[in-house]
Amino acid sequence: xxxxxxxxxxxxxxxxxxxxxxxxxxxxxxxxxxxxxxxxxxxxxxxxxxxxxxxxxxxxxxxxxxxxxxxxxxxxxxxxxxxxxxxxxxxxxxxxxxxxxxxxxxxxxxxxxxxxxxxxxxxxxxxxxxxxxxxxxxxxxxxxxxxx
Amino acid sequence: xxxxxxxxxxxxxxxxxxxxxxxxxxxxxxxxxxxxxxxxxxxxxxxxxxxxxxxxxxxxxxxxxxxxxxxxxxxxxxxxxxxxxxxxxxxxxxxxxxxxxxxxxxxxxxxxxxxxxxxxxxxxxxxxxxxxxxxxxxxxxxxxxxxx
DNA sequence: TATTGTTATACTCTATAACTATA
DNA sequence: TATAGTTATAGAGTATAACAATA
Numbered sequence: 001x002x003x004x005x006x007x008x009x010x011x012x013x014x015x016x017x018x019x020x021x022x023x024x025x026x027x028x029x030x031x032x033x034x035x036x037x038x039x040x041x042x043x044x045x046x047x048x049x050x051x052x053x054x055x056x057x058x059x060x061x062x063x064x065x066x067x068x069x070x071x072x073x074x075x076x077x078x079x080x081x082x083x084x085x086x087x088x089x090x091x092x093x094x095x096x097x098x099x100x101x102x103x104x105x106x107x108x109x110x111x112x113x114x115x116x117x118x119x120x121x122x123x124x125x126x127x128x129x130x131x132x133x134x135x136x137x138x139x140x141x142x143x144x145x146x147x148x
Numbered sequence: 149x150x151x152x153x154x155x156x157x158x159x160x161x162x163x164x165x166x167x168x169x170x171x172x173x174x175x176x177x178x179x180x181x182x183x184x185x186x187x188x189x190x191x192x193x194x195x196x197x198x199x200x201x202x203x204x205x206x207x208x209x210x211x212x213x214x215x216x217x218x219x220x221x222x223x224x225x226x227x228x229x230x231x232x233x234x235x236x237x238x239x240x241x242x243x244x245x246x247x248x249x250x251x252x253x254x255x256x257x258x259x260x261x262x263x264x265x266x267x268x269x270x271x272x273x274x275x276x277x278x279x280x281x282x283x284x285x286x287x288x289x290x291x292x293x294x295x296x
Numbered sequence: 297t298a299t300t301g302t303t304a305t306a307c308t309c310t311a312t313a314a315c316t317a318t319a
Numbered sequence: 320t321a322t323a324g325t326t327a328t329a330g331a332g333t334a335t336a337a338c339a340a341t342a
Contacts, residue, residue, distance in 0.1 A: 004262065004265065005265050005269075008281065008282075008285075009269075009273050009281070011285045011289075012272075012273065012276075012281045012282075012284055012285040012288075013265070013268050013272070013273065015284070015285050015286075015287075015288035015289045015291075015292060016171070016268070016272060016284070016288055017175075017268075018288075018289075018292040019168075019288040019289075019291040019292040019295070020167075020168035020171060020172060021172070022291075022292055022295035022296065023164070023168060023291070023295060024168060024169075024172060025214070025295075026295055027165075038331090038332080040332085057300090058300075058301060058302095059299085059300060059301080062301095066173070067333080067334095068333070068334055068335080069300080069301065069302085070301085070302075070303080070333080070334065070335080070336095071332075071333050071334065072301095073301065073302055073303080074302095074331095074332075074333080075332085077302095090300095093299095093300080093341080093342075094300095094340080094341055094342080095299065095300040095301075095340065095341045095342065096299095096300065096301085096341095097300075097301060097302095114152065117152065117153050117161070120161050120164070120165075121153075121157075122294075123291060123294050123295050124160075124161070124164060124291055125157050125160065125161065127287070127290045127291055127294050128160075128287055128290075132283055132287045133156065133157070133160045134156075134160075135280055135283045135284070135287075136160055136163070136164070136283070136284060136287060137156075137159045137160040137163050138163075139163075139275070139276055139280045139283075139284060140160075140163035140164055140166075140167040141159075141163045141166075141167075142275045142276075143163075143167040143170075143171070143271060143272055143275055144163060144166040144167040144170055146270075146271050146275050147167070147170035147171060147173075147174055147271050148170065186308090186309080188309085205323085206323070206324060206325095207322085207323060207324080210324095215310080215311095216310070216311055216312085217323080217324065217325085218310080218311065218312080218313095218324085218325075218326080219309075219310050219311065220324095221324065221325055221326080222308095222309075222310080222325095222326095223309085225325095238323095241318080241319075241322095241323080242317080242318055242319080242323095243317065243318045243319065243322065243323045243324075244318095244322095244323060244324085245323075245324060245325095297342095298341100298342080299340100299341080299342070300339100300340085300341080300342095301338105301339095301340090301341105302337105302338085302339090303336100303337085303338080303339105304335105304336090304337080304338095305334100305335090305336085305337100306333105306334090306335090306336105307332105307333085307334085307335105308331105308332090308333085308334105309330105309331090309332090309333105310329105310330090310331085310332105311328100311329090311330090311331105312327105312328090312329090312330105313326100313327090313328085313329105314325105314326085314327080314328100315324105315325085315326080315327100316323100316324090316325085316326105317322100317323085317324090317325105318321100318322085318323080318324105319320100319321080319322075319323095
């Protein structure tokens, strides 16, 4: 290859790129088919579900998802029009808007998440030995930390 | 969680989704900054470089990249206008078009690939022990095979 | 003055459908 | 008739800039 990468490294590189690309594709297709959701919309729902009744400020959510505020406004409007989330003025800062998941949104999110996990299970979890799964978990956590 | 997934599995799931999302983001940003290339355009270049002088038929390339033919035509036109690839009628099938990488395109591709590998090295390869790298390589190859 | 959030706008990417040319 | 490839077109998603409201 003559690119300053060993065959061993290249194999790991190629496996990572291929598997993550294909997985991303399968996950996005599943979200679209299940509930016509994009990846970003799904992440909005997961974050709001985690926050519970407290909700999350728009600016905070945009930072967490690494999207522009205008882009977040667009996606949040989509979910709001479907009745899955709400937006309210913040109590302590009149400039702020707090987004919250609705009971309907939470029910849908749970259903979608279950299907989502099934995709991950079939293509990932079921393919690994327990020891491999442990190694991957700790190694990929380190990779994610490095990238954050 | 009550979603039919064990804490151990959830940890592996979360690490995989987080690391692959962040890596994809880093890779795409790097390609854009280095040479204003999209992921698809980069994959076109890599495939054509692999094929060498023989080139690849458009229909074949579209199948390999899992994109529509019209979408491929658009991206190929972008690369062609920059002089990185060419399109010629196929010799044996007058309906066919064969895409090939140009010497300029190959030089650029090598440069971009080197930078791309650097990103992967910093965020992935450098973070792993040799034993972890071996485990990840074989495990993720199995994941990719499952998804194909 | 600085920050929050939305909107107007423009741009990129992708796909479907219509079309031409060849098998 | 079927296949290869392109083009016209439309739609989704994202970002920048301008704006109104509040700190």
